[in-house]
Amino acid sequence: MSTVGIAEIDSIKKRIRICDYLVVAQLFLQDNFLLERPLEFSDIKARLLGHWGTCHGINVAYANLKTYFNDNPDFTFILGPGHGFPALQANLFIDKELEKIDKNATLDEDGINYLCKNFSWPDGFPSHASPITPGVITEGGELGYALANAYGLGLGHPEKTIAVLIGDGELETATAIDSLNLRNLLTSPKNGTIIPILHLNGYKISAPTIYARKSERELNEMIRGFGFTPVWVDGNKVEDFQSVLNKNIDSPFYIMKNEKGLGGPNRYHNAHQIPLKEAKTSDKELKELEEWLRSYHFEELFSREKGFML
Numbered sequence: 001m002s003t004v005g006i007a008e009i010d011s012i013k014k015r016i017r018i019c020d021y022l023v024v025a026q027l028f029l030q031d032n033f034l035l036e037r038p039l040e041f042s043d044i045k046a047r048l049l050g051h052w053g054t055c056h057g058i059n060v061a062y063a064n065l066k067t068y069f070n071d072n073p074d075f076t077f078i079l080g081p082g083h084g085f086p087a088l089q090a091n092l093f094i095d096k097e098l099e100k101i102d103k104n105a106t107l108d109e110d111g112i113n114y115l116c117k118n119f120s121w122p123d124g125f126p127s128h129a130s131p132i133t134p135g136v137i138t139e140g141g142e143l144g145y146a147l148a149n150a151y152g153l154g155l156g157h158p159e160k161t162i163a164v165l166i167g168d169g170e171l172e173t174a175t176a177i178d179s180l181n182l183r184n185l186l187t188s189p190k191n192g193t194i195i196p197i198l199h200l201n202g203y204k205i206s207a208p209t210i211y212a213r214k215s216e217r218e219l220n221e222m223i224r225g226f227g228f229t230p231v232w233v234d235g236n237k238v239e240d241f242q243s244v245l246n247k248n249i250d251s252p253f254y255i256m257k258n259e260k261g262l263g264g265p266n267r268y269h270n271a272h273q274i275p276l277k278e279a280k281t282s283d284k285e286l287k288e289l290e291e292w293l294r295s296y297h298f299e300e301l302f303s304r305e306k307g308f309m310l
Ligand SMILES: Cc1ncc(C[n+]2csc(CCOP(=O)(O)OP(=O)(O)O)c2C)c(N)n1
Pocket: 053, 054, 081, 083, 141, 142, 143, 144, 166, 167, 168, 169, 170, 171, 173, 199, 201, 203, 204, 205, 209, 260, 272
């Protein structure tokens, strides 16, 4: 909706760092959430269950879209890969959406502790997006419906703009790929505007995705064949993301190219689920986890006195 300045670019970058940190803290920590002392084994959850790989890209897309569409009350974000729940949850927390339905999720130290400890925890939050998440109507474990849901939400609502993040693995499902035909069927002044964003992070669990192995030209032609205009976005460059959002493009289909698990430990490059699975028992992995968490410099982004510094 607007051209963003240097201050907003800086704030988007900070928001991504905050949400990345909160993702890692949710996945691993049951104590010492602000890292005020060196990590100990007792700080680590006994059962590490969740997904890291997709989360950074979700945080990048969310932060960029949120800033761009900030003044548009009719904007909706739909997330395809519901296993990226810790990223969605971090963003809903920062936006105080979670607090609206859960009074414990306050935007302060207590809220951070509550958010992180209760992720993937008995009687706490689940590991995937689910109907207890604000704005979520389906269980997020089954891939494929995001784009169809977006077109459904836009039916009869021309005022709505709906961005939908689709995993490149998800786009291999029959449901998702066939939903691209909805552009031809449902593009009308009577319906909302749908903005698909392909999260091209290259992998689905332990294998490369088909779309990541296609050449840029092949992928462009496939997307054009469905009537969209392919627009490539470098997932590492906020400036690039904001600049393409500002371009006036007919039926854009963004391809956000990203490295899966970016920011995580190098030797678990492209990890889908939890890297450092032995962090509760291995000194080496505990140390690596601490380095990973400290790499976000959360102390520059949150303090007890000032709260979140965005
Ligand atoms: C219909 C369906 N088939 C298979 C799975 C198992 N599954 C869970 S995550 C995943 C990989 C998803 O890859 P992608 O959509 O690219 O997401 P990302 O790599 O960003 O995690 C698969 C195949 C599923 N959840 N749903």
